[in-house]
Amino acid sequence: MSKTITYVITYENGRWVSRCPTGEIEGVGVAGSLSQMERDLVEMHVWAWPEDTPGVEFVFDLPGHVAGVVTEYRREKELAEAHAKRAAELAVKAAKVLTSHWSEPDTARVMGLSKQRVHQLKVSA
Missing domain, CATH: 1.10.10 (Arc Repressor Mutant, subunit A)
Structure with missing residues (x-):
């Protein structure tokens, strides 16, 4: 695995949505769960780059009230x-x-x- 492609993940209309801000992947991915989203993206990476498949990384773009709680949790966990x-x-x-x-x-x-x-x-x- 040579590199990792980062996706910005949002929750819209009851579904998880992925976007690649760096442009390696165009379009939008949609899935009912984060596990399914990750499986779909990994599968797409294997298909697109069979010789040197990049990894998948998620960055979550969450609403402010949720993001604050998640940030606080991560800080306390560390x-x-x-x-x-x-x-x-x-x-x-x-x-x-x-x-x-x-x-x-x-x-x-x-x-x-x-x-x-x-x-x-x-x-x-």
Whole structure:
């Protein structure tokens, strides 16, 4: 796959509509679901570019009240993922430090985890 073609997706009259603003694909695609839209576009790409089929990317042009909620959700999701990653790193660090002083069962109790999870954390990379 050499490149990706981006489509702007809107919801109009009860159907999902795709437009290619860069002009690689002319016209409009219409489908009842986003899954169907993606399948149709992938199929069209395979037909049009059988040797080097480009990928499909969606950019959603949503009404303001919906776009705001989606933006807020995505921002919070990114923050949650960053916090989860940091918590996982700290869990490993804490398990290693605590088990250097106490038993795995005692460490598990302090950390609020199972003994098995503390052992996994302690022996992890």
